[in-house]
Amino acid sequence: MTAVKLGRIALSVLAIVLAIVWIFPVYWMVNSAFISTAVLQQFTPHFFPGQYFTWSNFTGAISDGSFFGALGMSVTITLLVVAVCLVFAFLGAVAISRFKFRGRKSFVLALLLIQMLPAEGLFIAQYKMVSSVGLLNTVVGVSVIYIAAVIPFTIWMLRGFVAGPPSSRRPPWSTA
Amino acid sequence: MSAHAPGPRIQPRRTTGIPYVLIVPAVIALLLGLGYPLIWQFITAFQKYGLAQQFGKPPEWVGFDNFADLLWNGEFWAVLVRSLLFCVVTAAVTVVVGVLMAQLMNAVGRTVRLILQVSMLFAWAMPVAAATTVFIWLFDRRRGVVNFLLDAIPGVDMNRFDWLGHPITFFIVASVLIIWMSVPFVSFAVYAGLTQISDEVMEAAQIDGAGAWQRFRRIIVPMIRPVLSIVLLLQLIWDLRVFAQITLLKDAGSKSGDFDLLGTYIYKLGTAANDYGMASAVSIIVLIITLALSWVYVRELIKEDEAQ
Numbered sequence: 280m281t282a283v284k285l286g287r288i289a290l291s292v293l294a295i296v297l298a299i300v301w302i303f304p305v306y307w308m309v310n311s312a313f314i315s316t317a318v319l320q321q322f323t324p325h326f327f328p329g330q331y332f333t334w335s336n337f338t339g340a341i342s343d344g345s346f347f348g349a350l351g352m353s354v355t356i357t358l359l360v361v362a363v364c365l366v367f368a369f370l371g372a373v374a375i376s377r378f379k380f381r382g383r384k385s386f387v388l389a390l391l392l393i394q395m396l397p398a399e400g401l402f403i404a405q406y407k408m409v410s411s412v413g414l415l416n417t418v419v420g421v422s423v424i425y426i427a428a429v430i431p432f433t434i435w436m437l438r439g440f441v442a443g444p445p446s447s448r449r450p451p452w453s454t455a
Numbered sequence: 456m457s458a459h460a461p462g463p464r465i466q467p468r469r470t471t472g473i474p475y476v477l478i479v480p481a482v483i484a485l486l487l488g489l490g491y492p493l494i495w496q497f498i499t500a501f502q503k504y505g506l507a508q509q510f511g512k513p514p515e516w517v518g519f520d521n522f523a524d525l526l527w528n529g530e531f532w533a534v535l536v537r538s539l540l541f542c543v544v545t546a547a548v549t550v551v552v553g554v555l556m557a558q559l560m561n562a563v564g565r566t567v568r569l570i571l572q573v574s575m576l577f578a579w580a581m582p583v584a585a586a587t588t589v590f591i592w593l594f595d596r597r598r599g600v601v602n603f604l605l606d607a608i609p610g611v612d613m614n615r616f617d618w619l620g621h622p623i624t625f626f627i628v629a630s631v632l633i634i635w636m637s638v639p640f641v642s643f644a645v646y647a648g649l650t651q652i653s654d655e656v657m658e659a660a661q662i663d664g665a666g667a668w669q670r671f672r673r674i675i676v677p678m679i680r681p682v683l684s685i686v687l688l689l690q691l692i693w694d695l696r697v698f699a700q701i702t703l704l705k706d707a708g709s710k711s712g713d714f715d716l717l718g719t720y721i722y723k724l725g726t727a728a729n730d731y732g733m734a735s736a737v738s739i740i741v742l743i744i745t746l747a748l749s750w751v752y753v754r755e756l757i758k759e760d761e762a763q
Contacts, residue, residue, distance in 0.1 A: 291563050297571060301574045304589045304635065307593060308581075308589045311589075366480070371477060374475075377474075378474035380471070395749035397692075397695065398718075399696055399741065400742040400745065403721060404499070404738070406725070423487055426488060427485050427487065430484055430485060431485070434481065
């Protein structure tokens with residue numbers, strides 16, 4: 280009995296050590312955020328901010344003009360992509376889960392294959408396209424690429440939910 | 456669930472225009488963001504499309520010349536072999552570590568499991584750019600924690616060791632970074648599979664005298680095989696497309712071609728050499744490799760879709 284108990288304790292200790300190892304990079308990011316660059320440049324790393332604790336990195340980021348611009352850009356693109364993608368993908372999901380139609384199988388196959396396409400297999404072409412219509416460094420240019428990239432996955436995820444409701448709540452368009 | 460019987464399966468009319476109308480927005484978005492670039496790329500792969508063409512000279516058709524050039528290009532083969540090797544090793548280690556982690560989660564008490572899971576969730580939630588930046592700090596030759604800790608071990612001299620300066624250690628760092636990022640997904644997926652195995656089966660096996668390894672090999676692995684194969688396949692596909700991590704690590708380390716994988720190689724051909732024809736040809740090859748790899752997975756999903 281004691282051997283089993285000892286084994287359990289050893290496993291728990293191992294699990295805790297692994298948890299610390301796994302979270303360490305995240306902790307290191309937080310730790311570095313509260314230490315000034317001058318101190319971070321020293322050859323001996325500081326595992327806790329301690330006496331070097333400072334908010335200066337945060338005030339620096341906020342007072343730096345480009346931070347809010349970048350944040351605003353990220354938020355705008357995210358909201359735009361999520362909104363457009365949800366509407367388009369919802370309609371697509373209704374189509375594939377509630378209707379049988381010629382070409383449905385090809386459409387599903389295309390959705391699945393597109394999800395697998397690696398970005399680096401396409402980015403040269405996408406860059407060329409966006410630059411040729413003068414949309415480099417614009418919200419629209421990035422969003423067009425992102426929307427296309429996330430629609431297949433979203434349709435695939437939504438199709439289960441759209442197919443879910445029992446037939447008593449089936450939408451009017453599906454009845455003959 | 457058995458309380459109310461499922462309603463009759465919806466049998467919609469076969470010939471109606473509605474589904475086509477419904478998929479129009481998605482199809483247009485896909486054609487715009489992926490279809491057009493894909494076609495352009497396919498065409499460009501068969502053209503001579505260099506700097507002169509970017510300044511307005513019409514591109515020339517060269518047939519399979521770009522592909523033939525690649526065939527005789529030592530750098531391309533080196534990059535391809537390196538990428539495949541990196542992908543296979545990283546994916547294999549990720550899955551092995553992920554399975555061991557899942558087993559550990561299953562073996563320890565609730566509180567310890569929760570601590571381990573929360574810590575993995577944090578690692579999983581970290582954006583790629585932030586994670587790579589932190590790893591660059593950790594492996595920094597002068598100020599990095601890794602060299603500091605290794606050097607503290609008596610008899611080990613890792614003072615100022617330049618991890619990102621040598622191809623082998625560069626790819627070890629890249630691999631450790633990607634394994635660190637991917638293990639949470641694998642171990643959560645496998646852990647979910649492990650919880651499906653009933654305790655009675657395991658107990659019965661134990662009473663019959665099956666050792667820990669036998670139970671793992673003969674019961675656990677066969678029962679979680681579907682999860683394992685899907686997870687391994689996804690890791691292989693994802694590890695073939697590690698662009699951001701390699702680019703950022705190269706920015707911190709060396710610009711040399713010895714540190715390129717397929718993604719950064721295409722990027723270099725396209726942006727630095729301005730050779731869109733060659734870049735497109737390599738891209739097509741990457742797409743073909745990925746599609747070949749994913750075909751097994753896609754076939755499973757299609758079956759699942761048809762069974763619905």
